[in-house]
Amino acid sequence: MPPPLPTTLNVICDLLGVVVPEGRGGEVFLGVATLEEAGSAHISFMHGDKHSSAAAASKAGAILVPEKAHFTCENALRVPDVIEALIKVLNQFHPVHAPSAHRDPSAAISATAQIGKDVHLGAHVVVGAGSVIGDRTRLEAGTVIGANASIGSDCRVGPNASILDDTQVGDRVQVHAGVVLGADGFRFEVLKGRPTKVPQVGRVVIGDDVEIGANSTIDRASFSETRIGARTKIDNQVHIGHNVTVGSDCILVAQVGIAGSAKLGRGVMIGGKGAVADHVSLGDGTQVAGFSAVHHNLPPRSKVIGVPAIPAKDFARFHHFQKNFEKHWGKIKHLFRDSEDQ
Amino acid sequence: MPPPLPTTLNVICDLLGVVVPEGRGGEVFLGVATLEEAGSAHISFMHGDKHSSAAAASKAGAILVPEKAHFTCENALRVPDVIEALIKVLNQFHPVHAPSAHRDPSAAISATAQIGKDVHLGAHVVVGAGSVIGDRTRLEAGTVIGANASIGSDCRVGPNASILDDTQVGDRVQVHAGVVLGADGFRFEVLKGRPTKVPQVGRVVIGDDVEIGANSTIDRASFSETRIGARTKIDNQVHIGHNVTVGSDCILVAQVGIAGSAKLGRGVMIGGKGAVADHVSLGDGTQVAGFSAVHHNLPPRSKVIGVPAIPAKDFARFHHFQKNFEKHWGKIKHLFRDSEDQ
């Protein structure tokens, strides 16, 4: 990634809609850093007053401070939402490359593939027969696109990702390195005592603005489609089985596993290493804690924890018992003795 | 994958050994779909009477119906085993490609490799010195085969898979995208306070008819062999450590992890995210639930759940207690008070 674009405080304040500190508009900043690591040419940020001592000690040239915070300092830039401001500032320092047409001579592009405008095809990229690559999309080195696949515009894929035959990817999708989309679903039936493969002839369909983390895998449907809704964000090493439907605006943290034919509604969040069993439906806005496994359908806005998952408040009570088990068990054993004594 | 091969009802009925519905033998079908998604040119299927209302409402041109079901309709094709029939129909619509020799000019094949008849070598494939590729095997784009490896006939590997030095793969094996076979086992001994590598000089041996899901990893043995038995099916993102022996006809669901030197018998099934600790032996037909971890040897046909895993029936009772903990705990605390009152 290119180094941050040097930017004046004038530009930054303009971007954030805040007043330029007197006489400092021409100062040049070189990037964002934490309160501890920032120098005078860095913008830093604090989320609230619990970080005020770190903010006071920081050498940052300017600090994004929530409007509501009591803390103040002469380098403060007060903003209504620090995270929103931080994202704006980061995008200013690190603008997305202007796309431009590039086809590495080592790329192997089928004569029947359709390549859009200003597409970047890295070294050793492969695009199979009949596939379509949208405008301004970047396929990084070593990425393989199978046959009859479709990748939208303004996407970024790879390096070393594999998007297999028939997969449909929307616009502005990021597919990170090593991802595999469209491998066969895992469906074997035991016939005459031997696992027998059910042919997997469906496909994967990915909505617009989805992001899929490194080395994640999404399997093609047995038939019909495995679907990922718009704006859903998937972390690294997530596995999504055949015929799963994931709604829009979901967040699936690293190493989550979703078994075949599960249905996730809109805005579902699943913590790291969480799991959903096959054919289970989760209502809109369901929250599954990390390291939890859901075996039954859940209504909208459920919050569950555990293996198998139970309501979060029940789990908390049980875990309190577990943590203090030694003490409780002593008392329970005492009751056993009392009972035997009678 | 090519579109389904249009097929007449005559051909389908002949394949299934059922009587052709009168006057319909010439109708052309275009594929398989669920009861909900099927149109008049689709074959659909029902597993039993619980799906009879969906079957009645379906627009499918023909429906595979179990012989034993009470449900009937004029589009029914009654078969003894719906799954077996479905597999036959899918294989009819989606025949395996006739293999044919293809060597992409970008493939880097060692002069000392032996390539069989009608082998497909995709773009940017690498085959190392002394390796042997069997007849009709397909190596998809970006796949790397190391030195002195052996891949059987009628296999399919990749894209972007890595099969490292000395690995032996049987016939009719499917190795999906991003799989790594034969990376070093994870064996470090702490010598003088520092983790010290034990050289990993064994290999991986994969039996016939095995399938290995996308981004799974199987490590080479420290010395001797890591072995996967014939017909065993491995889902995506499964990890199998050094010197493990997996028997034949096993099913390992996504994200399972098997630690070093474990031994799985024949027909072992492990649910998603299940784990087996190092040096543990599981008898033939053992069933380990998903999200469970086995720490001790198990006799044949055990059924276990939990972390650490306990017999399934014990786990069920315990989980019932956990789910109703609030109620039970109220009563237990009541006993504590009674006891203190005495």
Place this chain on the structure above:
Amino acid sequence: MPPPLPTTLNVICDLLGVVVPEGRGGEVFLGVATLEEAGSAHISFMHGDKHSSAAAASKAGAILVPEKAHFTCENALRVPDVIEALIKVLNQFHPVHAPSAHRDPSAAISATAQIGKDVHLGAHVVVGAGSVIGDRTRLEAGTVIGANASIGSDCRVGPNASILDDTQVGDRVQVHAGVVLGADGFRFEVLKGRPTKVPQVGRVVIGDDVEIGANSTIDRASFSETRIGARTKIDNQVHIGHNVTVGSDCILVAQVGIAGSAKLGRGVMIGGKGAVADHVSLGDGTQVAGFSAVHHNLPPRSKVIGVPAIPAKDFARFHHFQKNFEKHWGKIKHLFRDSEDQ
């Protein structure tokens, strides 16, 4: 990997500092094998007297035996530390290749990359603009190095690994097949109801002598650095999130997940499938059992198990209750009845 180097017993004994058995110094050995699998041309080993019957039955030409063991046999080579001796013998049979310069004609190396002496660049390797590859490092086939990355000397990377822009890798590091270093961290903030990406502009820094297992992923920092300390060993399919700091000499077993901004001290060990929540700190020498999830900071030398993790000794007592739940619950229900009877 080349076959083992035939080696005389003279050379082996000299290496181990043991007396050559009379008249046998010229015998040629061909490798290491287990007691069960060894033949007369193999060195085998036993860890202690519990293996003495296997050792007595072994056909091994020589057996590494601990000095303290009671067992003896005429083929015994008595050594103070069998593992240390085994590592020496394995390294003798399997010497590391002498490095030599090799650049496959298909490798795509940027004109602005700096390639050290005796570097091996395999088929279809990519090295981006401004990147530096140290002396004697091997980049295996299909490996992609992004822009402005730095790989130290005597490293081994790949095949099909992806080391993205700006990543810094120390000396003598092993990065196995399919690893992804430097993909974007998973940081999305919900703004106006939609997950919004926080640009990920930091980098990954890997210390000297680190090993990273196949298909593992380490994300770049949001800004600043994700850091892996010297000599830390990481197994397959491990995920390490953005801004994590892992100390030196840690051991992370397969499928571990470390969430964003966690801090692991020196010598931390985490068993397979273990997890650490975001922003959690683990003191030096902490041991987390496999299949456990740490949600709170832990002082040095903690030993924890469970989800959420609790002290190992508390977990053991609780698990004993769980395993014997049926019996205990019978007694507890009996108390409930007694109480209701009163």
